[in-house]
Amino acid sequence: MQRISIFGYGITTKPIVNFLNNQGILCNIFDDKFSRNSTDERGNFLLPSGAFKPQDSAYQSTMEILSPGIPPSHPLIQNAKNLISEYDYFYGLFSAGYSPKSIWISGTNGKTTTTEMLTLLLGKFGAKSGGNIGTPLAELYTQKSHLWVLETSSFSLHYTHKAFPNLYLLLPVKQDHIDWHGSFEAYICDKLKPLLLMPKDTFAILPYEFHTRPEVKEFLGKAFFYKDSFDLAQQIGVPLEAVGFGEPFLLDALLALQACKLLFGIIDVDLLGTFQVGAHRIEEFHDKAGRLWVDDSKGTNVDATLEALKRYQNKKIFLILGGDDKGADQQPIFELAKNLDIEIFAIGSNEKKLLGLAKDFGIAIHSCGELEKAVKKIKDSLGLDGVGLLSPAAASLDQFVSYKERGELFQQYALNE
Known part of the structure; x- marks a missing residue:
């Protein structure tokens, strides 16, 4: 029976496996989260990434479809012989x-x-x-x-x-x-x-x-x-x-x-005009005191945060910044911030980098480490003329399951009495 290899088993690739199984094709599914060889109820192999060896006849396949988030440096990609994207696979069926x-x-x-x-x-x-x-x-x-x-x-x-x-x-x-x-x-x-x-x-x-x-x-x-x-x-x-x-x-x-x-x-x-912008992207809300908070947890890169800052540049900004910035240059945020009425509250894995940039640019910054502490500090100073803004310019996975969880917790902390 024909088998196709699947690299990564998540939101993108699970529907592909189901589609292939319905065509009578079983899959060799390789993922870092699998610690041992096993099979699922439909007969697909569930295998650790290290088990992928193209020369191994037990798990040979004529095609490897991947989850796109896997980086080119990953051994699965390096060892692949017949790699194809999800886009190429389905467009090839047209x-x-x-x-x-x-x-x-x-x-x-x-x-x-x-x-x-x-x-x-x-x-x-x-x-x-x-x-x-x-x-x-x-x-x-x-x-x-x-x-x-x-x-x-x-x-x-x-x-x-x-x-x-x-x-x-x-x-x-x-x-x-x-x-x-x-x-x-x-x-x-x-x-x-x-x-x-x-x-x-x-x-x-x-x-x-x-x-x-x-x-x-x-x-x-x-x-x-x-x-x-x-x-x-x-x-x-x-x-x-x-x-x-x-x-x-x-x-x-x-x-x-x-x-x-x-x-x-x-x-x-x-x-x-009937369209409603989704959650966690410059999502405004007010606490019981009438103070403005903005959940921009989906602002996971520098450009997104710059846009958020420009939107509130006429207010006193209390900005929560930080997370996994994936090596991006954070300096443009501080170049803009030096012309704003702003205080920064640093969290996440790039906090040390942010503290150094704030010192270089002479911008007020607070070392908070965690989101809850940052929100509590902002509450001490935020008035009706200001905005408590979560726009971290970084991914969330260093401290949270997703940007969604980060945004939901931010709103919860801001609204807590």
Whole structure:
């Protein structure tokens, strides 16, 4: 019986295993969390990563589909012989009988919001969201969805070599995941990689700063560039005030409108106005004393935090900063902070780095270590003219299960009497 190897057993790959099993294909599933060889109820092998040896006839496979978060340096990737991304696998199943249109949304921040906005706007065309959010690709394929709107990470793009979208929408690209990609330039290259795979009769919406890149010059489709929200609004032909969102969501909204205009010739500002921004992204709430708090736990990189700071630059800001910054340069935050009325409350694994930067820039900072302590300290000083802002510019996994847990705990601590 044919077997396919699966690298990593999580949210992305579990639906793939189920899909393959339903086709009569058993899987060799390799994951760091498995400590011994075993099987599941359907006969799939559950194996430690170290058990993957392509020359071992017991676990040989003709294909290895991976969870995109596994870095290129991992031994599974280094030893793979027939590695394929989830995108390439399912796009390879397309045929004359079923070949849906697709939109890929990537960039550093705003991917989820833009993907959800586009899915709302294009619902009448059969759009369903997938990729990092929404419906797994295996289910999109099984359901024969007409239009795939995929939030697409740089990890997925790195491992994809054949699949391509009908429209590629790229939000601004800032420093992120440097430890995974190795450099900012490598990160940019992966973000622009789809352009090299897309044929004629495709579209791309790109930040203007990339208009001279070699990937853009080799792109066979039609590219549209934007500098900022004002520039986009002029291209689309809608006044900024009609869109009804503040930054950074204004840019997301305009990009969604631009994509709809390019693919279907529609601009539905009224429908877009019904969209509700998701939790933990500049989510405002007030405590019983009427003081403003903002949960921006999803602000996991420097650019996201810069946008949050700009939004509240006219207030006294009490900023909770820190976590696993994955090697990103935190200095831009302090360069902006020196012009603001701000105090920083440092937590997480990069706290020592933050304390050093605050000293260099002469910015008030408090060493808190943990989120609860930071919130308690802020409560001692926060007034009605200020804002208690969690925008950590770092991932959460050094202290929390996820950014969601971090945000929920922040709200709980802020609202506790």
